Amino acid sequence: MSSTLKAVRGTRDLLPPETALWDRVEATARSVFARYGFGEIRTPILESTELFARGVGEETDIVSKEMYTWEDRARAASEKAQSLTLRPENTAGVVRAYIEHKLGDTGHLQKLYYIGPQFRRERPQKGRYRQFFQIGAEVIGPVTSGSESPLRDAEVLEMLATLLDELGIERASESNGYKGWKLTLNSVGSATDRPRYVAALREALAPIKHLMCEDNQRRAETNPLRVLDSKDEADQELIDRLPKIADYLDDDSKNHFAQVLAALDACGVPYTVNPRLVRGLDYYTRTTFEFTVETGLGTQNALLGGGRYDGLSEMIGGPKAPGIGFAIGEDRLILTLQAQATEAAEKKLDAYIAPMGVEQNAAALALARDLRREGLSIEVGDGSFRLKKSFEVADRVARSIVILGENEVASGEITVKNFATGEQKKIARKELAEILQ
RNA sequence: GCGGCUAUAGUUCAGGGGUUAGAACGCGGGUCUGUGGUUCCCGAUGUCGAGGGUUCAAAUCCCUCUAGCCGCCCCA
Numbered sequence: 442m443s444s445t446l447k448a449v450r451g452t453r454d455l456l457p458p459e460t461a462l463w464d465r466v467e468a469t470a471r472s473v474f475a476r477y478g479f480g481e482i483r484t485p486i487l488e489s490t491e492l493f494a495r496g497v498g499e500e501t502d503i504v505s506k507e508m509y510t511w512e513d514r515a516r517a518a519s520e521k522a523q524s525l526t527l528r529p530e531n532t533a534g535v536v537r538a539y540i541e542h543k544l545g546d547t548g549h550l551q552k553l554y555y556i557g558p559q560f561r562r563e564r565p566q567k568g569r570y571r572q573f574f575q576i577g578a579e580v581i582g583p584v585t586s587g588s589e590s591p592l593r594d595a596e597v598l599e600m601l602a603t604l605l606d607e608l609g610i611e612r613a614s615e616s617n618g619y620k621g622w623k624l625t626l627n628s629v630g631s632a633t634d635r636p637r638y639v640a641a642l643r644e645a646l647a648p649i650k651h652l653m654c655e656d657n658q659r660r661a662e663t664n665p666l667r668v669l670d671s672k673d674e675a676d677q678e679l680i681d682r683l684p685k686i687a688d689y690l691d692d693d694s695k696n697h698f699a700q701v702l703a704a705l706d707a708c709g710v711p712y713t714v715n716p717r718l719v720r721g722l723d724y725y726t727r728t729t730f731e732f733t734v735e736t737g738l739g740t741q742n743a744l745l746g747g748g749r750y751d752g753l754s755e756m757i758g759g760p761k762a763p764g765i766g767f768a769i770g771e772d773r774l775i776l777t778l779q780a781q782a783t784e785a786a787e788k789k790l791d792a793y794i795a796p797m798g799v800e801q802n803a804a805a806l807a808l809a810r811d812l813r814r815e816g817l818s819i820e821v822g823d824g825s826f827r828l829k830k831s832f833e834v835a836d837r838v839a840r841s842i843v844i845l846g847e848n849e850v851a852s853g854e855i856t857v858k859n860f861a862t863g864e865q866k867k868i869a870r871k872e873l874a875e876i877l878q
Numbered sequence: 879g880c881g882g883c884u885a886u887a888g889u890u891c892a893g894g895g896g897u898u899a900g901a902a903c904g905c906g907g908g909u910c911u912g913u914g915g916u917u918c919c920c921g922a923u924g925u926c927g928a929g930g931g932u933u934c935a936a937a938u939c940c941c942u943c944u945a946g947c948c949g950c951c952c953c954a
Contacts, residue, residue: 770954
């Protein structure tokens with residue numbers, strides 16, 4: 442017995458009417474990004490494995506255990522098999538394209554956004570899929586283009602606040618029980634601060650880690666920064682006494698962070714500084730941030746995350762090109778909007794054309810064609826339907842019904858009925874479009 | 879990757895070894911061969927997730943698998 446074929450684990454089909462919400466989210470994002478001077482970039486979903494190993498970091502969970510990676514087949518003896526990977530995130534790909542196309546040589550600041558699928562092989566859950574969608578943006582360029590400016594950090598954060606506002610996601614406040622979006626940020630220091638701090642952390646952890654939970658003992662070895670955002674109650678006191686990142690920031694980094702916060706204040710973007718906020722990707726430097734929401738996502742409450750990556754370009758063999766970016770979990774954004782249950786009125790078509798008898802089918806389709814070209818949304822029934830059925834279907838999908846029968850053809854007039862008012866009248870063809878508006 | 883819960887009609891769910899598996903919504907039809915949205919009357923919903931086992935008998939009990947969900951890990 443053959444089992445039926447299904448979408449593979451962790452992937453899913455998106456169907457109407459839900460896709461209308463995806464459209465709205467993407468259209469809103471494009472509109473906001475355009476106003477901030479961003480242009481769209483589309484990079485391949487397939488990249489050389491090495492890009493992620495070097496960019497995202499060999500030791501990160503993403504690279505070490507979550508990537509879809511395989512050896513591409515060598516087609517000729519002279520060709521070498523190459524290790525390929527379905528992109529688990531998009532920043533590395535964008536920076537690779539920036540380097541490959543020598544965008545830095547333009548001397549201009551690059552503002553790029555993308556919308557597309559990403560792939561990570563994790564255990565699926567609500568808000569966490571193996572193929573998931575990210576909407577992201579990157580600001581990157583040579584230092585002389587101003588790419589290192591704290592103004593860029595603040596601009597990106599303010600843009601995100603605007604986007605969430607325009608999408609209708611509430612800000613966390615007392616009145617909504619802090620269920621709206623919340624921005625948390627931190628500075629993890631420059632490319633030299635960060636290793637210094639990690640070394641200090643390792644040193645501090647060495648004598649006390651055996652007192653901690655199993656997870657934290659492992660983290661102390663593999664990724665000491667992660668110990669900081671451990672949720673283990675018993676370990677909190679020990680964690681509080683660990684060195685603070687703020688004490689390892691050089692003056693430039695401190696100054697940079699202070700300017701970001703000042704600009705956020707000036708723009709009225711609410712935030713919380715969390716000195717323990719660390720992000721899982723190796724490339725982050727200085728400003729890191731995440732937006733969380735409490736609605737609809739369970740424990741997957743990180744709606745988007747991002748940060749500065751001043752050294753990423755060099756890590757993958759490019760010129761110095763500081764940058765800052767973010768990735769929004771589009772799936773999570775959709776879930777949040779659905780949970781907010783601002784049930785938008787169901788969109789109905791302008792009219793439904795009901796041909797009376799199959800001999801009217803051709804005329805009905807021609808009429809539909811004309812009305813559609815006039816900008817109306819139209820559905821056409823079938824002449825074999827009884828009129829009662831036509832009315833039922835029409836009432837479900839459209840605001841008005843247009844009846845096309847022998848009487849109408851004979852008289853040259855068309856019968857139109859509006860479902861909301863119940864008003865029915867016979868009108869001339871040329872008045873039709875206006876009546877249906 | 880680890881631990882737990884779940885899988886029955888298009889949808890949301892009830893049923894818990896014994897003939898033919900139920901409700902609501904939705905769907906089809908009728909009262910009405912040119913009139914919907916509210917009524918009224920009929921009807922069909924289905925390999926009970928897949929495979930195997932126990933039993934005279936399995937949707938029901940057991941095992942395996944698959945998928946979803948919850949928590950962890952981690953992240954968007």
